[in-house]
Amino acid sequence: MVSPVTESQVTADVSAPNPEKLERIRHTCAHVLAMAVQTLFPGTKVTIGPTTDNGFYYDFDRAEPFTPDDLKTLETQMRRIIKAKLPVVREVVSREAIAAEIAQLDENYKAEILAGIPEGETLTRYTIGDVALSGIGGFKLTADKSKKAQAQQFWWDLCAGPHVESTGDIPADAFALESVAGAYWRGDENNPQLQRIYGTAWENAEQLKAYLHQKEEAKRRDHRKIGKELQLFSIQEEAGGGLVFWHPKGATVRRLIEEYWRQTHLAGGYELLYTPHVANLNLWKTSGHNDFYRENMFDVMEVEEQAYQLKPMNCPFHVLTYKSDLRSYRDLPCRWAELGTVYRYERSGVLHGLMRVRGFTQDDAHIFCLPEQLAAEILGVLNLTEQTMSDFGFNNYEVNLSTRPEKSVGADDIWELATQALIQALNDKGWSYVIDEGGGAFYGPKIDLKIQDAIGRMWQCSTIQVDFNLPERFQLEYIAPDGSRQRPIMVHRAIFGSLERFFGILIENYAGDFPLWLAPVQVRLLPIGDEQRQYAQAIAQQLQQRGYRAAVDASGDRLNKQIRNAELEKIPVAIIVGKQEVTDQTLSVRTRQQGDIGTLTLADLQARLDVAIAAKSQI
RNA sequence: GCCGAUGUAGCUCAGGGGUAGAGCAUUCGAUUCGUAAUCGAACGGUCAGCGGUUCAAAUCCGCUCAUCGGCUCCA
Structure with a gap:
């Protein structure tokens, strides 16, 4: 989008x-x-x-x-x-x-x-x-x-x-x-x-x-350029277009994003799932993807005369998980989240860095709920989205509400109910929005969120979609208070959208200058001469033991060169250790934002790091 | 997929039918240095891949792949 x-x-x-x-x-x-x-x-x-x-x-x-x-x-x-x-x-x-x-x-x-x-x-x-x-x-x-x-x-x-x-x-x-x-x-x-x-x-x-x-x-911030310079990721001809290799530094950022995601989702009442990457083609026939999404799917593979399909979406797996047991209305809502890796065939000409790839991981979740729970669940998603985006430094949004398109499934009254639930949630949230008449999916209305980056560009990440189609196709049920079997409503939502794209957006938003909590290397120690190497090592080790990402520059370069390299690598904090610091047991600290900030003790430094980390800001 | 451009060392790029070039990076040696590049040497390439034209192709032609700018589509 x-x-x-x-x-x-x-x-x-x-x-x-x-x-x-x-x-x-x-x-x-x-x-x-x-x-x-x-x-x-x-x-x-x-x-x-x-x-x-x-x-x-x-x-x-x-x-x-x-x-x-x-x-x-x-x-x-x-x-x-x-x-x-x-x-x-x-x-x-x-x-x-x-x-x-x-x-x-x-x-x-x-x-x-x-x-x-x-x-x-x-x-x-x-x-x-x-x-x-x-x-x-x-x-x-x-x-x-x-x-x-x-x-x-x-x-x-x-x-x-x-x-x-x-x-x-x-x-x-x-x-x-x-x-x-x-x-x-x-x-x-x-x-x-x-x-x-x-x-x-x-x-x-x-x-x-x-x-x-x-x-x-925009060119200066291009995530493809920065991704290479900072050794965050690569996409390699030998492996194929649109397939992302997360290098150690990029993988560190991803791990931090994932840890944040896990923590906020658990706190938000979600449970986490893991599901397979392939499934029998029959599943995709039932879900409708084989008919409606075929052109975005990789070719089927044959396993012992059965057709299998690499997954382009996670939803059918979550649906099967729901279906594996008899559900009571008391079990609802079920909020199930997964960092689900999907593969979609994209025409070669449309691939673009991390923004458009052939294999990516969605921060996917599906909420199965009662009709009367819908508005509250949507609101919950909006709140989680707002918290997440603001923690990652995005505070301006553009919200779209997409309504029923010409070609669609489901009864009028249920479309009306779902659309009203979305509107109610948006109103409760106090967000103004633009209505995209007829822009919804064929299976339900949706809310899309675009975030504004540091130079004013809008990026779509989050999407919240109400789905009447899959519960119907898979005959999902729950037992109502009166003992009857009823169909739950399904909400499909992603906040980051895909980790790959979101990472790309983060790189461009920060121009590679990640806030301290996300920086792959937070602190680099620069020994002026070989005699300070041991002291630098000891400090680095102490920082590491306390959970900071710290390392010593092992190059043996002159100080100016070491500083230059730390700057070029956009490392937030450089610590210079020479004879003076070893003697005094102190640290000479230079931050990327402020330059030389003088001499600190290890405890002082830690306190400063902690403030920036807690605020999710740059130091 | 389509239209156009591009593909030369790990990176950034020069060269252009007849021994393959530079800077940075890497390795080694010297230097032990106080807030953005110390000096020297060495190493490094089937010039994206395959085929054709030619006595001779990195260079010209064709096809393939990838990348870039768009179209269509999209997380």
């Missing part, structure tokens, strides 16, 4: 851009791009050119691929058009007239767009340049790349607008073409593939600069 590719989600922190004006600039920018393309590359067909969060794109149909050099040339041409201050004119047109013009130009995509606009709607076209100069309507474009050609330019597009009044209103120093990519006509991979040129555009150079800075910042 979260697009792992975050560039488009980056919202630059700029001095209050005017959204309406930006929209116009970007929209016109897209037109100017299309005009430039058709001038320099005659025969290219236009399709659509909408605005995006940071700019615009335009999709073109052209046999030859656009090269990075082409983008530069196009940018130059766009600047010419901007410099020429050509008027942008809105004009209401009749369907017949515009259809004829489009047909004459053989712009079949435009014709398709026109055909899709309902009868009776006002049709407008936007013209760049002076019609009078061209003499006739339509594309009067020249392939002449000389600068003299610009005065004759005239271009139009069927478009609802709005636009700026003149190409001169686009700030020539506040836009840039960014990349070219493949995109399908109307987003359907069965349709022809078009070439999409992405651009960014702003009101002024400062805003553009802020956006580029934000982009740099």
Whole structure:
């Protein structure tokens, strides 16, 4: 659900851009791009050119691929058009007239767009340049790349607008073409593939600069880069794409996340499960995954003439656990959690670091409950989610409530009950939310939570889904007070989403500077000379025995080099020990956040470490 | 999977039909050093893999794999 590719989600922190004006600039920018393309590359067909969060794109149909050099040339041409201050004119047109013009130009995509606009709607076209100069309507474009050609330019597009009044209103120093990519006509991979040129555009150079800075910042924090630098994890060609190796330091962070998870879940009334990684294919037939989820599943494997399936989800296993015994209403709610590792087939082109992989571990849980328990259970999940996210440093959320989609299972009244339960829980929690009408799963409504990271990007992690489908398919039951057999409601929820993705988000959020409680190495001791090595070892050992993650720099490098390495490895606390410290039995402490903080005793240091660890903050 | 780009030492990268290069890292030697890089030497590569063109391929061509930017999809 979260697009792992975050560039488009980056919202630059700029001095209050005017959204309406930006929209116009970007929209016109897209037109100017299309005009430039058709001038320099005659025969290219236009399709659509909408605005995006940071700019615009335009999709073109052209046999030859656009090269990075082409983008530069196009940018130059766009600047010419901007410099020429050509008027942008809105004009209401009749369907017949515009259809004829489009047909004459053989712009079949435009014709398709026109055909899709309902009868009776006002049709407008936007013209760049002076019609009078061209003499006739339509594309009067020249392939002449000389600068003299610009005065004759005239271009139009069927478009609802709005636009700026003149190409001169686009700030020539506040836009840039960014990349070219493949995109399908109307987003359907069965349709022809078009070439999409992405651009960014702003009101002024400062805003553009802020956006580029934000982009740099995102690049600096890229978890793939940091993961390699800090030796946290790897993904290896030899093993296959999308399969994650957690290296000792990354594994330490994961262990700490898991320990936190275990502790909070046990405290929250959950019980923990372990279930297998494969199961007989029949289980997946019963659950419906074999029909509805086949394309995301690995191929079946044959074991003694039986078909087995590597698991893409944990739910059926939890359901079977429920079903293994007769349940009373007194047993409910059952809250069962598992760090369940699942494998999903993902097309090779979509894999992305830790954010999109083929094998990952969900912090999965399923709650089986009575209808009247539903709202309270949801609220419990919201509380646990809030506590967890705030402990990991995320305090801003965006909440979505997704309701019944067209294609769905289950009776109306039970959908209504479940949706109301979600709403009630959100209200009880006091969270405002956005309703995503029809965005629910086919088996029930859901709440999704997006968290905001340190540079303003939103990431979806948590999801809470009510499920009517699996209890039905597996005929789950409990014995009601009146002795009748009733169907429990099932809630599926994950807080981190997947440990891999959450780890990736953590790395990017902290830019590798983990808070003390999560830092793989909390303290490194730097002996100035060989004579202090023993003292450093002794201190490290004492720290380790008291539960801190401490180690001695064994390199024998000079102090400056050791400090540099500790900094590059983002180790929160470096302790320098020289002759003076050994003599005085003290420690010279340097934190990554504050630099040299002076001389402390071991007890003082411990006290400071404990404060930061308890606060889950950096030291 | 599709479109485009990329793949050279552990890492970051240069080179470009005819002995494979640098910095960092590693190892060894010297240095024993006080808050972000001590000096020197050595080691290290079937130039992603397979096939083709050529007297000769890391270099040109084709296929495969992986990665990157997107599309579609998604925890």
